[in-house]
Amino acid sequence: MKSENYFSANADLAFYYEKVIDWDRLVPLYAEAEDARRPAQTAESWREVLSVAGDFVGHQVSARAAEVDRLGTPHQGDIKVSPPMAENLRGLAELGVIGLGVPREYGGEGMPFVTQAAMLEMLARADASTMVQYAFFTSPAAMILRFGSDAQKQRWVPRLARGEVVGWVAMTGPGACWDVGNVSTTATRQSDGTWRITGRKQFISSGHGEVGVLLARAVPGSRGLNGLALFLVPKCVPDAEQGERENYDVERAEDKVCINGSPTCALSFTESHAEILGAPGEGWRQITTFMNEARIAVGIQSCGVAQAALSAAQDYAAQRVQMGKPIREHPLVAEMLLDMETTVAGLRALWMEAAVAYDLVQAFDRRLHKLSEVDPERPALEARKRRIEGYLREMTPLAKYFGSEEAIRVARTGMQVFGGYGVVKDYEVERFLRDSLILPIYEGTSQIQSLMATKDLLKAVTRDPRSLLAPGGHSPWLSGSRFEGVVGRHYAAAVRDFGRALNWLLWDVARRVGLRRVVAVMRGQAELDEADLDYVLLSAERLTQMLAHLHIGRLLAQQAERWPERGPLAERFMRRTADVCALNARRIMRSDRDALEAIQEWHASATA
Ligand SMILES: Cc1cc2nc3c(=O)[nH]c(=O)nc-3n(C[C@H](O)[C@H](O)[C@H](O)COP(=O)(O)OP(=O)(O)OC[C@H]3O[C@@H](n4cnc5c(N)ncnc54)[C@H](O)[C@@H]3O)c2cc1C
Numbered sequence: 001m002k003s004e005n006y007f008s009a010n011a012d013l014a015f016y017y018e019k020v021i022d023w024d025r026l027v028p029l030y031a032e033a034e035d036a037r038r039p040a041q042t043a044e045s046w047r048e049v050l051s052v053a054g055d056f057v058g059h060q061v062s063a064r065a066a067e068v069d070r071l072g073t074p075h076q077g078d079i080k081v082s083p084p085m086a087e088n089l090r091g092l093a094e095l096g097v098i099g100l101g102v103p104r105e106y107g108g109e110g111m112p113f114v115t116q117a118a119m120l121e122m123l124a125r126a127d128a129s130t131m132v133q134y135a136f137f138t139s140p141a142a143m144i145l146r147f148g149s150d151a152q153k154q155r156w157v158p159r160l161a162r163g164e165v166v167g168w169v170a171m172t173g174p175g176a177c178w179d180v181g182n183v184s185t186t187a188t189r190q191s192d193g194t195w196r197i198t199g200r201k202q203f204i205s206s207g208h209g210e211v212g213v214l215l216a217r218a219v220p221g222s223r224g225l226n227g228l229a230l231f232l233v234p235k236c237v238p239d240a241e242q243g244e245r246e247n248y249d250v251e252r253a254e255d256k257v258c259i260n261g262s263p264t265c266a267l268s269f270t271e272s273h274a275e276i277l278g279a280p281g282e283g284w285r286q287i288t289t290f291m292n293e294a295r296i297a298v299g300i301q302s303c304g305v306a307q308a309a310l311s312a313a314q315d316y317a318a319q320r321v322q323m324g325k326p327i328r329e330h331p332l333v334a335e336m337l338l339d340m341e342t343t344v345a346g347l348r349a350l351w352m353e354a355a356v357a358y359d360l361v362q363a364f365d366r367r368l369h370k371l372s373e374v375d376p377e378r379p380a381l382e383a384r385k386r387r388i389e390g391y392l393r394e395m396t397p398l399a400k401y402f403g404s405e406e407a408i409r410v411a412r413t414g415m416q417v418f419g420g421y422g423v424v425k426d427y428e429v430e431r432f433l434r435d436s437l438i439l440p441i442y443e444g445t446s447q448i449q450s451l452m453a454t455k456d457l458l459k460a461v462t463r464d465p466r467s468l469l470a471p472g473g474h475s476p477w478l479s480g481s482r483f484e485g486v487v488g489r490h491y492a493a494a495v496r497d498f499g500r501a502l503n504w505l506l507w508d509v510a511r512r513v514g515l516r517r518v519v520a521v522m523r524g525q526a527e528l529d530e531a532d533l534d535y536v537l538l539s540a541e542r543l544t545q546m547l548a549h550l551h552i553g554r555l556l557a558q559q560a561e562r563w564p565e566r567g568p569l570a571e572r573f574m575r576r577t578a579d580v581c582a583l584n585a586r587r588i589m590r591s592d593r594d595a596l597e598a599i600q601e602w603h604a605s606a607t608a
Helices: 011-020 023-030 033-037 039-071 083-095 113-126 128-147 150-161 283-319 331-370 378-417 419-423 429-436 446-463 465-469 485-513 515-522 534-538 540-562 564-589 594-607
Strands: 167-170 186-189 195-205 211-217 228-234 236-239 243-246 249-253 264-277
Touching (some): 011 113, 033 039, 039 429, 113 283, 128 167, 128 211, 128 264, 128 283, 211 264, 211 283, 283 378, 283 429, 331 378, 378 419, 378 540, 446 465, 446 485, 465 485, 485 540, 485 564, 534 540
Parallel strands (some): 167 211
Antiparallel strands (some): 186 195, 195 264, 211 228, 228 264, 249 264
16 A cells, blocks of 8 residues: 555645635634634644644555455454554544544534545545544534534533544434435334434444434324434443443444445344434434535545555556556556546545535534524625535535546556456455445435436526526536636537537427426426436436536636646546537437336336
8 A cells, every 4th residue: 555645745635725725715714713813824734734644644544454454343243443443543533633623612623624524535545444434433423513402512522523432323224225204213202301212223334333323203103304303322321230231232244345444233222212413303404414414525535545546556557567668658558547547636626626615604504603683794694605505515416426436437447557466455456446336325326416416407497497598507607617728618518518418308308298387397386207307317327427527627627727737637637528428418319218118117017
């Protein structure tokens, strides 16, 4: 595993923290007192923290990664992390880098998420399992901070932020996973006002932890997304006879092919003690905040895993000689390396944009929370928050979808660069490929992400049909961008192809449901159902691939305008964007409905 400082020796990552991130805007929103008034110095001190952490991660966590993978975790009995994983987590806690994003009054450093995000990328590059374990200190802490009482915050958050205890967040049950409305775990209020949980949760990362946040049905007889609530569930509760006893059963940890060092647990609850976070009925709204953060985090993790494969392939291709020259000098290998490098840079551009947007939304939220309802500053701040929230909503499924799909492709290409050694366990590229396989699955599969992005796209165009007249018009960020030269020509062609495909899809719907119904939908007097939109939804992944490329191309082109040394990267990515958009537009407009016809046949044969 490459041993170097994973922050300062990674030129592309460091570039964002030195040049791209607008610290003058971000620091005053997060830092306090004197630090808030000196953005440049404060940002420098944050970079220093990342550099110290990058040294630890790049030399020590990376060195233990193969052992963490080999040892995995026990699958039955006393489920815990392996000694090298425990060593990684202890080291991170000693450096004080676990609670970077947690407010200072709760034992953290009060930094913006974008600093913690660099930790996530570096850790994912060193060892994707350690990154998952690291994330489950602050993910439950964030939920407790957001929805917990003062006592709950004081009891748990400082210990999570310091890495003294680890937690879990459980939505998924044995039958209902991303279909949150089907949650079968129930919470029952006792006559003394306390709550008991009964049911099972499946696939819970870090489920062996000391405390968890759990989604359960709290209103008897409620259905779907109504009547859900979040609960804080400690692993141990006081017991009159034993002093303390286990509150629920950690049944097993799954035997997986990927992220072996992170226990993925099945939990069983029988009248388990729990404290409610917030109120019954708020669970769905609350859990979406976790899902949104987790999706960005998986986008970041994807970039880290892809970076690991890229660095390994670059080093190997420079020293492996075939036919009298290093293999990187054979054009087909050079092309693989360049494609990997371009992809990783693109993934980083996308998650960075999402992370900064996330920080702005959080900061505006906190500010609004402090303002009275009649404060004259409120309307303008609310409008700014709405705008950036819309942008974040557009970026999040793209970061998750594109990051995870592309990480697999990059890891697979990395294996190809290693030739026969790629499939040999002594070389780490096989682990990168195995670990990448989880990325498009957890925190909402790729299919769910692309459906979300497509439904949002449809909402935007039905809300403002005039946006269809301008290519990319549903998104002010896409339609408002113009670039010079070759990059500009490719961008214009790509946005045009996207617009053509979208218009074609909508005309196709109109042809099928009739123009009168479409007009009623646009006036808000009717709604289209899934059957009306079947071909649009079948095209979801194609549309999402186009959107992800367009946004990354736009971001890299904007960078190239300010920093000409980014020009070749922007041009390479934009050429690819034009190709991806042209191909996907052609595929959409070919109107291949084989899958829809197959569904009808399967359905008919099942009901015959
Ligand atoms: C290692 C690991 C860690 C995890 N950690 C956690 C955790 O910490 N907390 C937690 O709550 N959960 C966790 N999960 C659960 C994870 O989020 C789910 O496994 C994931 O969301 C997929 O759900 P599923 O397994 O039920 O697949 P299914 O929903 O059954 O999906 C199977 C296939 O069908 C597709 N599909 C399903 N519905 C649709 C649809 N409507 N349209 C199109 N395609 C569809 C999916 O994309 C997928 O390809 C974890 C899972 C794993 C494997």
